[in-house]
Amino acid sequence: MIGDFKKVKEEEKKNIEEKTKKRGRRQNNVREEYVLNREQTKFFVDLSKDKTSLELVFKLLLDANKKNYGAEITFKELSIYALERLTPKDIEKIQEGSMTQMEKVERALNDYNQKNGVTLSLGDFLVKKLNIT
Structure with missing residues (x-):
């Protein structure tokens, strides 16, 4: 039974290694799925x-430990x-902050295309939004 568990673990590791070991150029539009370990x-x-x-952090630790009783409060x-x-x-705000300006423009383009049922290119979308003739 323990041997079966080890085999399954080894197969999972091989599958993860196969997914990560790709040669050649990375495509711009393809986003790899996040794999949680x-x-x-431990996190640093x-x-x-x-x-x-x-x-x-220092201020919060000092404020938290201004007390007469109890153990030290840690980070x-x-x-x-x-x-x-x-x-x-809060998570949405953090996700929004992690995006580049170009990713925000691409998201706006995808939202616009989905909402209006069209397939505008990035250039056409910018021309339309900026009212350029």
């Missing part, structure tokens, strides 16, 4: 280049508390 147990946050976020406890309170709207 459920074996990952590097704030060395983001001084404002680092100061915010882990603060982050888990905050993650539990993320709403779908």
